[in-house]
Amino acid sequence: MDVKARDCVPNIEQSSEEDHMELRRGPWTVEEDFKLIDFIATHGEGRWNSLARCAGLKRTGKSCRLRWLNYLRPDVRRGNITLQEQLLILQLHSRWGNRWSKIAQHLPGRTDNEIKNYWRTRVQKHAKRLKCDVNSKQFKDTMRYLWMPRLLERIQASATASTTNSTSVVRTVSNDDPLGGAAQVTSSSYTLENSSTTAASSDSFGTQVSPVSDFTDYYSSSSSNNNISVKNPNPNFLEATQELSGYYYNHGTDFQSLEQNNPWLDTMDASNNLFNAEDFHFLQQQFNFNM
DNA sequence: AATGTGCACAACCGCAAACGG
DNA sequence: TCCGTTTGCGGTTGTGCACAT
Numbered sequence: 001m002d003v004k005a006r007d008c009v010p011n012i013e014q015s016s017e018e019d020h021m022e023l024r025r026g027p028w029t030v031e032e033d034f035k036l037i038d039f040i041a042t043h044g045e046g047r048w049n050s051l052a053r054c055a056g057l058k059r060t061g062k063s064c065r066l067r068w069l070n071y072l073r074p075d076v077r078r079g080n081i082t083l084q085e086q087l088l089i090l091q092l093h094s095r096w097g098n099r100w101s102k103i104a105q106h107l108p109g110r111t112d113n114e115i116k117n118y119w120r121t122r123v124q125k126h127a128k129r130l131k132c133d134v135n136s137k138q139f140k141d142t143m144r145y146l147w148m149p150r151l152l153e154r155i156q157a158s159a160t161a162s163t164t165n166s167t168s169v170v171r172t173v174s175n176d177d178p179l180g181g182a183a184q185v186t187s188s189s190y191t192l193e194n195s196s197t198t199a200a201s202s203d204s205f206g207t208q209v210s211p212v213s214d215f216t217d218y219y220s221s222s223s224s225n226n227n228i229s230v231k232n233p234n235p236n237f238l239e240a241t242q243e244l245s246g247y248y249y250n251h252g253t254d255f256q257s258l259e260q261n262n263p264w265l266d267t268m269d270a271s272n273n274l275f276n277a278e279d280f281h282f283l284q285q286q287f288n289f290n291m
Numbered sequence: 292a293a294t295g296t297g298c299a300c301a302a303c304c305g306c307a308a309a310c311g312g
Numbered sequence: 313t314c315c316g317t318t319t320g321c322g323g324t325t326g327t328g329c330a331c332a333t
Binding site for chain 2: 027028060062063066070113120125
């Protein structure tokens, strides 16, 4: 903690006086943001309760801390969660569950709040629509065996696209959605379940459509072979992906039985079943990922 | 144009752990 | 060791926007 912030502890009179002060709640104003930024710039962060008082903010320390960490902090990144990050979130969540802060530590610039929101709004939404529990084995398996490979595939595809046509290719991939491609799988599922023929196209599983360039910064495909090659990769992503590949390798039979026994897939027309031999081939390719 | 609905995200709340006198 | 305060975390709620009806 910054020494100056520590020194800025109000006396008792001030404290009791301000206990009666009306505290502001709700959205922060620009003025409040500036006050907080200015104060932290000169005094540093920490001791949030006294910081709030000293900065003249009619906010709780908690509120100030949250505002700083989730929004004002200079290194915070918001919006446009990349495919790479999406895959990492799915992977880390399958490992740690709702340990948002722990997951966030592996995504530089991302806050636990944002990841939590992402999970609730995107991933849980799919579970809800599939009428299953996000914590169920079925859902977890589907994430692991269907969506995550799909993400990998899309990352690979985008990497290829970025190099084969680096100047003009602009794919309208729903970059915010974990399952833009995989969404075809899930939407196919409930399209049939709900007897709706339009769900796949009319349902906006990711509301924002981002150009592929949002994540191509992270990748460049290898020219020498078909393996994915990553330039300046996020080491966490690399580790997660390799672990994923290893998982498939070690669970080959489970993988096949899942495909045979998954009731969601049973409801799908074979032509719509994107989880097919092609995917299996794709996963086999992943075994050689960056090895 | 008005209203309803769903979504994404910011912010709050309660609790527990960590800290410090 | 105790106890008050601070910090951190995960769950939940509130709000504004976009789109559909």
